[in-house]
Amino acid sequence: MNVLTSKHWSPYAVGAGIGVLSWFAFWSADHPLGVSSVMVRLVAVVENAVAADHVAATPYLAKLKPFFDWEFALVIGLVLGAWASARLGRSGGGEPVAQGRAWEAVIGGFLLLFGARLAGGCTSGHGISGSLQLAVSGWVFFICIFISGMATAFLVKRGEQ
Amino acid sequence: MFDTVPRILLGLLTGFLFGFLLQRGRVSDRRVIVGQFLLRDFTVMKVMLTAIVVGGAGVYAMHAAGLTKLFVKPAQMAAVPVGGLIFGVGMVLLGYCPGTAVAAAGEGKRDAWLGLAGMVLAAAVFAELAAGFSKSIMAWANLGPVTLTDVTGVSAWVWLGGLGLAALLLFRWLERREEHS
Numbered sequence: 001m002n003v004l005t006s007k008h009w010s011p012y013a014v015g016a017g018i019g020v021l022s023w024f025a026f027w028s029a030d031h032p033l034g035v036s037s038v039m040v041r042l043v044a045v046v047e048n049a050v051a052a053d054h055v056a057a058t059p060y061l062a063k064l065k066p067f068f069d070w071e072f073a074l075v076i077g078l079v080l081g082a083w084a085s086a087r088l089g090r091s092g093g094g095e096p097v098a099q100g101r102a103w104e105a106v107i108g109g110f111l112l113l114f115g116a117r118l119a120g121g122c123t124s125g126h127g128i129s130g131s132l133q134l135a136v137s138g139w140v141f142f143i144c145i146f147i148s149g150m151a152t153a154f155l156v157k158r159g160e161q
Numbered sequence: 162m163f164d165t166v167p168r169i170l171l172g173l174l175t176g177f178l179f180g181f182l183l184q185r186g187r188v189s190d191r192r193v194i195v196g197q198f199l200l201r202d203f204t205v206m207k208v209m210l211t212a213i214v215v216g217g218a219g220v221y222a223m224h225a226a227g228l229t230k231l232f233v234k235p236a237q238m239a240a241v242p243v244g245g246l247i248f249g250v251g252m253v254l255l256g257y258c259p260g261t262a263v264a265a266a267g268e269g270k271r272d273a274w275l276g277l278a279g280m281v282l283a284a285a286v287f288a289e290l291a292a293g294f295s296k297s298i299m300a301w302a303n304l305g306p307v308t309l310t311d312v313t314g315v316s317a318w319v320w321l322g323g324l325g326l327a328a329l330l331l332f333r334w335l336e337r338r339e340e341h342s
Contacts, residue, residue: 015211077176109279119244144245
């Protein structure tokens with residue numbers, strides 16, 4: 001079977017691939033893999049178009065210049081890569097979203113990114129890139145998401161799956 | 162506004178490969194992610210631990226050869242755990258983390274697009290509060306950019322070797338258990 005069109009790859013192969021991709025990112029871009037700060041970059045771009053003074057007066061946004069950087073491009077590439085993979089493997093696709101699920105997704109996304117920015121990274125930036133450098137911050141984050149994630153899952157998701 | 166063209170192209174290429182890997186690894190499927198937190202599906206753990214051990218070995222080898230710096234984030238022992246605990250709740254409710262939500266959005270999953278809307282909203286709110294947080298919770302108990310080697314005195318290679326061995330034992334146990342079920 002053609003490896004490019006097989007629906008799934010072994011999680012070990014995918015993990016090793018992400019590890020090697022980390023080497024490439026460190027070496028080629030002087031930058032670890034990370035995603036969550038790009039959401040702030042997106043906010044900076046939009047606010048800069050409508051209220052540039054406010055962005056200039058908000059160090060958390062102003063310090064991100066140039067807004068459209070390697071990491072921003074990484075996230076655009078991520079959308080395209082996942083799209084190409086799903087097309088080649090004939091998986092994915094849009095299922096309709098029930099109203100309750102829609103609110104759950106928006107609120108979940110809000111908590112996810114608020115938590116990531118407070119902690120200073122997400123599953124990629126802390127969980128993988130931080131942990132692989134043996135950063136104390138990465139391992140503390142990794143352990144904490146499992147504690148609250150398991151508690152939440154056993155409380156509200158147990159019956160769903 | 163824009164970074165240099167070579168860096169933009171490198172970012173696009175790296176992201177493309179990252180998205181391809183996440184989608185093929187099934188971690189852009191929210192049943193797989195929620196299944197991990199319910200301890201029913203260990204795909205997320207297999208992907209992450211393998212990435213950490215393989216990535217860590219290469220990055221530390223490149224660092225020893227002078228080919229890369231390390232980019233260790235500060236161990237803010239109040240903000241990181243609190244942020245992580247909030248993140249875990251969000252990850253289970255949404256069913257994705259930021260990277261896998263972007264991948265799932267690329268696949269066309271509509272709940273992932275809604276999750277991204279919530280994320281952008283949180284980013285806008287956080288940007289307004291960041292100055293206050295940086296003087297309070299993010300400054301509390303900040304140990305700086307320390308690694309496990311810094312705090313224990315045990316070499317990075319011993320840590321990575323130990324992690325690799327622990328991961329192999331866990332994977333062997335998981336594969337045997339999955340064979341029987």
